[in-house]
Amino acid sequence: DVKVTQSSRYLVKRTGEKVFLECVQDMDHENMFWYRQDPGLGLRLIYFSYDVKMKEKGDIPEGYSVSREKKERFSLILESASTNQTSMYLCASSLQGFGAPSKDIQYFGAGTRLSVL
């Protein structure tokens, strides 16, 4: 089974802190994604990566950055956390990109619930 592991289930941070959310997948997937989940809004894509050191902005990249130094690990960084970044963050991975219809199923981690006070 594919396993996507997010390092923290719950985080509480203060405004202005630098926050790192870590995600690791164990199935050699090329693609990795960071989403933000808010009630009534579904999932919104923050960033995705289709290869090591490659990244693309999603719909809501402002206030976030990402890092992918190794294929299995994709980090989301909040440079200076703000209260409006309080949310559930979900990491996902997929075997191959959007150009391969049979392999674009995304596998999700359990999520990190971040509270910024």
Added chain:
Amino acid sequence: AQSVTQLDSHVSVSEGTPVLLRCNYSSSYSPSLFWYVQHPNKGLQLLLKYTSAATLVKGINGFEAEFKKSETSFHLTKPSAHMSDAAEYFCVVRSYNDMRFGAGTRLTVKP
């Protein structure tokens, strides 16, 4: 641009009765459509996926969905609800490099 609308934010059924979760989509291309389920404090899990091979798609745990192009719908159904089906369900549309999630439908199952 494409989008997906889940017509009900909350559906409540009794155990053993049918489930219907409604999803309409908008896409300029021939899309792929998915249903994902999220149980409390868990990540999303794929229920089923449509990719044009057949309009009626069977998924896990007895769920199925029917693609209706004329109605731009992809409703999720199950003949008999189980207590373990209580969760949030997301309809997703994908075309090329764009993937859109619906806002979610919370399913409550009463004993």
